[in-house]
Amino acid sequence: MSAPLTIALDAMGGDHAPDMVIAGADEARERCPNVQFLFFGDEQRIAPLLDRLPGLKAVSSIRHAPQAIGNDAKPSTALRTGRESSMRLAIDAVARGEAACIVSAGNTGALMAMAKFVLKTLPGIDRPAIASFIPTLRGESVMLDLGANIDCDARNLVEFSVMGAVFARTVLGLEEPSIGLLNIGSEELKGHEAIRNAATQLRAMPLPGRFHGFIEGDDIATGTVDVVVTDGFTGNVALKTAEGTAKLFAEFLRQTFRSTAMARMGYLLASRSFRKLRQRTDPRRYNGAMFLGLQGLCVKSHGGTDATGFANAVCVGVDLASHGFNDKIKQELGRIGSSPLPDPKAAAI
Known part of the structure; x- marks a missing residue:
């Protein structure tokens, strides 16, 4: 059996985060077996949600992030001041090889700016x-x-x-x-x-x-x-x-x-x-929109989606990484x- 594929999730990104992100990951887990999740965000808010979903909790880890990027944040500001944000730390995990892909429903401009800065473009x-x-x-x-x-x-x-x-x-x-x-x-x-x-x-x-x-x-x-x-x-x-x-x-x-x-x-x-x-x-x-051309995989979910929509975005990331x-x-x-x-x-x- 192949090693599990790890997906980094920006748990604080999106209009209904972190509830929507956790529920979406649980739905994706059922559709995409042999996947593990790294949740980045407020641990005090994420942990109780995972406790209610033992199947998801068994294949998940939480990395506390003290910051969250707002939907109205300018990309330049987010890039400069958001180094400890859930979005940035999730991207960093991909850059370090800890995760195969990052999925976020957060600020599109900030996600693109951070992903391009951290992951760089392909040759x-x-x-x-x-x-x-x-x-x-x-x-x-x-x-x-x-x-x-x-x-x-x-x-x-x-x-x-x-x-x-x-x-x-x-x-x-x-x-x-x-x-x-x-x-x-x-x-x-x-x-x-x-x-x-x-x-x-x-x-x-x-x-x-x-x-x-x-x-x-x-x-x-x-x-x-x-x-x-x-x-x-x-x-x-x-x-x-x-x-x-x-x-x-x-x-x-x-x-x-x-x-x-x-x-x-x-x-x-x-x-x-x-x-x-x-x-x-x-x-x-x-x-699930893909940022193509980066040296790491990055998928952007619509910020206003629900758990099913977010699960689809996660599955897109799984497909890209597994293939x-x-x-x-x-x-x-x-x-x-x-x-x-x-x-x-x-x-x-």
């Missing part, structure tokens, strides 16, 4: 990116960057493409994932210089997948490609727009089925189908070559 990667699953008509796709990098050049977009493709192969099990650059049109001359240069480079590179070309916003939901690549500004806006649209239509449905007695009866007759719809579009199912995700990124970059990412200026000539 050949200039900037890390935030990636997550998105539901599509064909199943699931990967989208990155979702907010870590507001301005990106061609090199960054190429790096994101490589990391996204490796992620799709590792976690989604796709042998040759298709990669698309999100643009304002599918024609080759559309878009700004950086995205056109990135496309030129991707067409000439031996990628861990297949470069599809440019895609537009409506291609995201249809699942035209397996990996959607864009800068952090566009990606974050697209993600929040999709989430808002989903909530809008959910509310429209509720209002419609409450409008008349006949509509309520129709809902009862179709209740089983609507349960399936809710399960497929449940945001908790897709919880050697970072080693596969290194292998792909090595396969592409010692200088895998050409100079964007040269590509433009």
Whole structure:
């Protein structure tokens, strides 16, 4: 039997921490056997919660952290003053090799700043990116960057493409994932210089997948490609727009089925189908954004999620660690070559 995989958890991160974190870890324990947990946070609050869950307590340890990073803390301030915080100590455990991955539902900016400072980026990667699953008509796709990098050049977009493709192969099990650059049109001359240069480079590179070309916003939901690549500004806006649209239509449905007695009866007759719809579009199912490109694994859970959503984020971290995700990124970059990412200026000539 292989040695247990250790996951470091920021027990004080999230809107409902530490209760949600402890409950989520217990649910993840049932889904992901052979996993141990290191909880970082206020021991006086964590210990009583673990006492109520003997199965989780048996595979867990507590590391007291006197500080917690607030949701409104600036990344620079958190990095400077949060050395004894639950978030920072959990990241330090990954850097020391005590844990294979850190999962936090805390402040996104602070988590990225601390993780990049402590863990550093992988060789050949200039900037890390935030990636997550998105539901599509064909199943699931990967989208990155979702907010870590507001301005990106061609090199960054190429790096994101490589990391996204490796992620799709590792976690989604796709042998040759298709990669698309999100643009304002599918024609080759559309878009700004950086995205056109990135496309030129991707067409000439031996990628861990297949470069599809440019895609537009409506291609995201249809699942035209397996990996959607864009800068952090566009990606974050697209993600929040999709989430808002989903909530809008959910509310429209509720209002419609409450409008008349006949509509309520129709809902009862179709209740089983609507349960399936809710399960497929449940945001908790897709919880767990990954910080790709770091020398240690870091997963960000939505701050307002519940135990089930947090458990999904933990299981994402377990998948990445158990499948050697970072080693596969290194292998792909090595396969592409010692200088895998050409100079964007040269590509433009």
